[in-house]
Amino acid sequence: MKYLLAPTIFLCAFLLFQVELIVGKELLPWFGGAPAVWTTCLLFFQCVLLAGYAFAHLLSSRGTPRRQVTWHGIAAGLSLILLLLLGLLWPSPITPGPSWKPAPGGDPLWQLAGLLLVSVGIPFFVLAGSGPLIQRWSVSSRPGRSPYRLYALSNAGSLLGLLSYPFLVEPLLALREQALCWTALYALFAVGLFFCARLFLKGAGVAMPAVPGEEKSDRVEQPVRGARQPAPGYTRADMILWGALAAVASALLLATTNHMCQDTAVIPLLWVFPLSLYLLTFILCFSREGIYLRWLFPPLFCGAFALSAYVVGQDLAASLPLQIASDAAVLFTGCMVCHGELVRAKPAGYQLTGFYLAVAAGGAAGAVAVALGAPRLFNGFWEFQISLVAVGVLFLLALLRDRRSFIWKSPVLIGAGLAVLVLSGGGVLLRLATGSDTRTVFAARNFYGLLRVQEDSAGTYIKLLHGRITHGFQYTDSALALLPTSYYSRESGVGLAIDNHPNRAQGLRIGVVGMGTATLAAYVREIDTIRFYEINPAIPRLSAGLAPWFRYLSRCPGTVEVAMGDARLTIEREQAERDPRRFDVLALDAFSSDAIPVHLLTEEAFDLFLGRLREPGGILAVHISNRYLDLVPVVHGYAERRGLPSVMISAEEDDQGGWTSDWILIARSDSVFNAGPIADAATPWDSTSYHPVRPWTDQYSNLLSVLRSAAP
Numbered sequence: 081m082k083y084l085l086a087p088t089i090f091l092c093a094f095l096l097f098q099v100e101l102i103v104g105k106e107l108l109p110w111f112g113g114a115p116a117v118w119t120t121c122l123l124f125f126q127c128v129l130l131a132g133y134a135f136a137h138l139l140s141s142r143g144t145p146r147r148q149v150t151w152h153g154i155a156a157g158l159s160l161i162l163l164l165l166l167g168l169l170w171p172s173p174i175t176p177g178p179s180w181k182p183a184p185g186g187d188p189l190w191q192l193a194g195l196l197l198v199s200v201g202i203p204f205f206v207l208a209g210s211g212p213l214i215q216r217w218s219v220s221s222r223p224g225r226s227p228y229r230l231y232a233l234s235n236a237g238s239l240l241g242l243l244s245y246p247f248l249v250e251p252l253l254a255l256r257e258q259a260l261c262w263t264a265l266y267a268l269f270a271v272g273l274f275f276c277a278r279l280f281l282k283g284a285g286v287a288m289p290a291v292p293g294e295e296k297s298d299r300v301e302q303p304v305r306g307a308r309q310p311a312p313g314y315t316r317a318d319m320i321l322w323g324a325l326a327a328v329a330s331a332l333l334l335a336t337t338n339h340m341c342q343d344t345a346v347i348p349l350l351w352v353f354p355l356s357l358y359l360l361t362f363i364l365c366f367s368r369e370g371i372y373l374r375w376l377f378p379p380l381f382c383g384a385f386a387l388s389a390y391v392v393g394q395d396l397a398a399s400l401p402l403q404i405a406s407d408a409a410v411l412f413t414g415c416m417v418c419h420g421e422l423v424r425a426k427p428a429g430y431q432l433t434g435f436y437l438a439v440a441a442g443g444a445a446g447a448v449a450v451a452l453g454a455p456r457l458f459n460g461f462w463e464f465q466i467s468l469v470a471v472g473v474l475f476l477l478a479l480l481r482d483r484r485s486f487i488w489k490s491p492v493l494i495g496a497g498l499a500v501l502v503l504s505g506g507g508v509l510l511r512l513a514t515g516s517d518t519r520t521v522f523a524a525r526n527f528y529g530l531l532r533v534q535e536d537s538a539g540t541y542i543k544l545l546h547g548r549i550t551h552g553f554q555y556t557d558s559a560l561a562l563l564p565t566s567y568y569s570r571e572s573g574v575g576l577a578i579d580n581h582p583n584r585a586q587g588l589r590i591g592v593v594g595m596g597t598a599t600l601a602a603y604v605r606e607i608d609t610i611r612f613y614e615i616n617p618a619i620p621r622l623s624a625g626l627a628p629w630f631r632y633l634s635r636c637p638g639t640v641e642v643a644m645g646d647a648r649l650t651i652e653r654e655q656a657e658r659d660p661r662r663f664d665v666l667a668l669d670a671f672s673s674d675a676i677p678v679h680l681l682t683e684e685a686f687d688l689f690l691g692r693l694r695e696p697g698g699i700l701a702v703h704i705s706n707r708y709l710d711l712v713p714v715v716h717g718y719a720e721r722r723g724l725p726s727v728m729i730s731a732e733e734d735d736q737g738g739w740t741s742d743w744i745l746i747a748r749s750d751s752v753f754n755a756g757p758i759a760d761a762a763t764p765w766d767s768t769s770y771h772p773v774r775p776w777t778d779q780y781s782n783l784l785s786v787l788r789s790a791a792p
Contacts (some may be wrong), residue, residue: 083278084272084275084276084279085214085217085218086230086233087236087699088210088214088269088273088276089210089211089214089230089233089234090216090233090234090236090237090345091237091265091268091269091272092207092210092211092214092234092237092269092273093211093233093234093235093236093237093241094194094237094238094240094241094265095207095241095262095265095266095269096204096208096211096238096241097209097238097241097242097355097359098241098242098244098245098249098262099174099200099203099204099207099262100121100122100125100257101241101245101250101351101352102174102175102245102258102704103121103174103196103199103200104117104118104121104351105250105255106175106255106259107121107176107192107196108679109646109648109679110181110182110195110646111182111188111191111192111646111679111779112528112615112646112677113676113677113679113680114188114527114528114529114615114677115338115341115529115677116188116189116338116451116455116527116528116529116692117192118337118341118351118562119334119337119338119450119451119547120188120189120192120193120451120527121192122333122334122337122447122451123193123334123444123447123448123450123451123452123780124192124193124196124197125196125204126206126330126440126443126444126446126447127444127447127448128201128204128205128443129204129208129440129443129557130440130441130443130444130470131205131208132204132205132206132208132209132210132440133208133209133212133433133436133437133439133440133441134208134215134345134437135152135155135205135209136152136209136210136211136212136213136433136436136437137149137212137433137434137436138559139152139209139213140212140213140216140433141433141434143280145280146281148213148280149280149281152206152209152213152277153216153272153274153277155202155205155206155208155209156206156270156273159202159203159205159206159266159270160266160267160270162202162203162416163203163263163266163564166199167263170535171256171259172255172256172259172260172263172490172771173259173260173263174193174199174200174203174259174262174263175199175255175256175259176198176199176612177230180195180198182195182649183645184643184644184645184646184649184650187527188527188528189527190453191453201285201459202213203266205515207266207269208440210269211234211436212432212433212436213232213433213626214230214273214276215230215231215234215432215572216432216433217276217277217280217621218230220431222242224271229366229367231362231366231432232362232363232367235359235362235363235366235562237362238268238359239356239359239363241487242355242356242359243352243356245352246352249261249779250780251654251782254779255778255779259591289572293716305554313547318425318427319434319438321425321478321481322422322425322426322435322438322439322440322442323441323442323445324442324474324477325418325419325421325422325425325442325474325478326418326422326439326440326441326442326446327442327443327445327446327448327449328414328418328442328467328470328471328474329358329361329414329415329418329443329446330442330443330444330445330446330447330450331446331449331450331463331467331470332410332411332414332415332446332464332467332468332470332471333355333358333411333415333446333466334417334446334447334450334463334598335353335450335454335461335463335467336354336407336410336411336464337350337351337354337355338409338450338461338463338464339407339461339464340353340354340403340404344485344599349572352360353404353408354407354408354411355720356413357408357411357412357499358411358415360412360575361412361415361416361418361419362419365416365419365420365422365423366415366419366423369423369424371420372420372423372424374420374421374479374485374486377413377416377417377420378417378475380413380416381410381413381414381416381417381471381472383409383413383557384406384409384410384412384413384414385410385468385472387406387409387410387698388406388407388409388410388468390406391403391406392465396450399551400708400787412470414467415472417471417474417475418471418474419475421437421475421478422686424478424482425478425607430662449463450463451468455525455526455527458525459523459524459525459530460523460525460530460531461530461678474643490704494741511524519534519535519536519537520532520533521533521534521535521542521629522622522712524618526616526617526618528615528616528618529546529547529616530546530547531544531546531616531618531619531622532544532545532592533545533598533629534620535556539556540555540556540557541553541554541555541556541737542554542556542629542630543597543631544596544597544622544629546596547551550566550569551596551597551672552565552566552568552596552597552599552630553565553566553737554569554595554597554599554631554632554652555737560737561631561635562602562632562635563602563736563737564599564600564602564603565599565736565737565738565739566599566737566738566739566741567669567672567703567705567739567741568599568600568602568741569731569734569736569737569738569741570738571731571734571738572729572731572738572741572743573598573701573703573728573729573731573734573741573742573743573744573745573761573763574665574669574701574703574743575603575665575731576729576743576757576758576761577665577699577701577743577758578600578603578665579755579757580757580758581664581665581697581699581752582696582697582751582752583664583694583697586607587605587607587608587609588607588608588609588664589608589610589611589661589662589663589664590603590604590608590609590610590611590663590664590665590666590667591610591611591613591663591665591666591667591692592611592612592666592667592669593613593615593647593666593668593669593670593680594612594613594647594668594669594670595612595613595614595619595620595623595642596619596669597622597623597630597632598612598623598630598632598633599632599638600632600667600669601632601633601636601638602632602636604636604637604638604639605637605638606637606638606673607638608638608639609638609639609640609641610636610638610639610640610641611640611641611642611643611646611663612640612641612642612643613643613647613650613651614642614643614644614647615644615645615646615647617644620642620644646688647670647680648679648680648685648688650792651689651692652688654681654692655688655691655692662692662693662694662695662698663692663693664693664697664698664699665692665698665699665701666673666689666692666693666698666699666700666701667701667702667703667704668689668700668701668702669703669705670703671702671704671705671706671709671711672703672705672706673791675707677710678776678783679778681711681714681715681776682776682777682778682781683718683721683775683776683777684777684778685778686700686715686718687720690724690746690748692747695748696748696749696751697749697752698747699745699746699747699752700745700746700747701743701744701745702715702743702744702745702746703741703742703743704742704743704744705740705741705742707788708787708788709783709786709787709788710770710786710787710788711786712728712742712744712770712772713746713771713772713773713785713786714773714776715746716728716744716765716770717770717775718746719744719746721775724744724746724747724748725746725747725748725749725750725752725753726744726746726747726765727744727745727758727759727762727763728743728744728745728762728765729742729743729744729745729758729761729762729763730742730763731761736777745758773785773786
């Protein structure tokens with residue numbers, strides 16, 4: 081039992097977190113690469129984790145040893161049978177086949193949850209329940225040993241599962257190979273679980289303590305001075321405190337992850353980093369009680385909170401490394417406070433399944449609050465700041481509840497702590513409630529992010545913001561309302577491609593991936609057709625109805641089509657249905673945000689888009705203006721590998737509302753670019769224009785390779 085427990089628990093935790101990343105990456109492109117995809121995945125896994133912990137608690141508290149083994153064995157056996165059946169139907173047992181891709185119009189949150197439930201729901205449930213159950217078996221078979229060391233080992237396995245993915249698994253193995261390797265390791269885990277259960281039945285259950293307090297004290301783990309010692313039993317107040325601490329830490333994790341992904345891109349690396357910090361705090365706190373020090377980590381958290389407030393106040397002026405560093409600091413110190421207080425309040429080892437159940441319930445509650453509650457309650461990303469305030473509230477409550485804490489040594493300290501908490505928390509919440517830009521005339525938040533419509537102080541224009549990035553504007557003056565502005569001016573790459581297209585006189589069919597304010601409709605004449613592909617259902621509503629915020633569509637004289645859903649999936653369906661319509665110009669305008677949909681920049685995606693262009697003369701226009709990422713190597717590198725002509729057009733700001741912008745145009749024929757305004761505006765390619773990178777595919781992408789060294 082001694083030599084079997086540790087590797088089985090370690091492998092269990094390793095698989096638990098590896099599968100999250102594998103399935104998350106597989107399903108991410110199906111939902112437009114939105115940051116909320118990973119948040120929803122975390123919500124799902126937190127809820128299944130809660131179900132697994134509840135199952136383990138029920139078995140260990142009410143079931144005989146044989147009943148525990150029987151019921152858990154049935155669940156494990158069903159999971160193996162399901163994996164075998166799905167392996168016969170899908171590319172791998174845990175990656176759904178193409179026929180499972182979501183249809184447009186549905187609620188993406190529930191569609192994603194359904195896919196996760198079918199693909200990995202039961203195996204994840206078994207893994208979730210196995211950890212606490214095996215640790216409970218260790219209490220019965222090894223009296224006098226603290227099971228919380230195994231909990232720390234479990235979190236170490238989780239951390240290895242996370243860190244190995246972006247640096248080892250993802251670069252070396254294709255998604256299908258990753259899924260097959262995971263399935264093989266899961267079968268190995270099932271074998272280890274079988275032998276653990278067999279040894280447990282042979283005699284481990286005899287030593288199970290029946291009376292609270294019968295468990296021997298752990299000679300290895302010495303209590304920290306001032307910590308509340310494990311009580312013979314726990315109260316409802318104990319469970320509420322455990323759940324609250326876990327809930328705030330979980331909410332802070334999801335809010336920080338969402339904050340990071342909004343600022344760069346939704347990739348496994350940025351999923352792994354905050355989750356690794358979160359798990360690291362578990363490992364540190366549970367491996368040894370003395371690591372968490374009340375005189376050290378709460379002050380560090382206050383400093384990190386102040387740094388985060390400064391960075392958020394800087395908005396776009398803050399550099400990317402500073403943003404990531406401030407997010408990491410506040411997440412790590414905040415979780416150290418929550419998990420450190422959790423360790424100080426933990427019960428005796430034989431009560432660990434109830435403790436884990438409360439922690440899992442709190443984690444699920446925090447995930448629900450961020451993934452489900454926040455988008456419906458707030459018109460901004462306020463959950464990040466609210467989670468920070470909640471950390472301070474819980475820390476103060478933990479001090480007040482612990483009569484041995486330093487705060488009870490003086491009533492002045494109690495009053496000062498309450499005053500600081502009320503003032504700081506009230507100030508943050510007041511800033512959230514009143515700090516929105518007074519020019520904001522409309523705000524909406526959904527699965528795909530935060531949208532705001534703002535007017536300038538003089539009322540001369542109205543603009544659209546997605547998160548912190550402006551996605552176009554329109555003049556309110558009727559005489560200027562149809563000017564193509566921002567990134568889409570007449571001198572921009574897409575403007576030159578449309579105005580100087582060889583088929584301009586016969587009428588053009590224009591496709592646009594990413595609608596925004598629909599500014600490109602300003603180029604459309606009566607004989608032209610423009611088709612927008614848009615995944616966010618809130619975007620078209622801004623340009624529709626009797627009184628739209630933006631009037632490019634309502635005043636467009638040509639034919640307008642709007643296709644809802646992820647552009648790549650929609651175009652794949654059009655190709656599969658042999659839609660004869662092709663585009664003269666197809667504009668990819670989805671990369672100016674901080675969070676870019678990487679699945680639209682892969683070799684497979686570009687092949688698909690080029691296949692929808694008319695012959696001859698079709699132009700693929702890719703908008704690559706981005707603060708942090710240099711996408712030239714990805715886009716131009718693709719054109720070079722395919723032997724296709726490409727030019728880069730860099731437009732400067734003008735006095736008619738045009739902004740600085742970078743576009744790359746790709747065509748099948750040199751004749752499109754050889755003469756005229758496009759040739760005059762093109763930036764020549766040379767050996768110093770860009771640095772080559774490994775081709776991006778659906779199986780591989782690396783944002784670090786295109787990160788701007790001089791990013792603001």
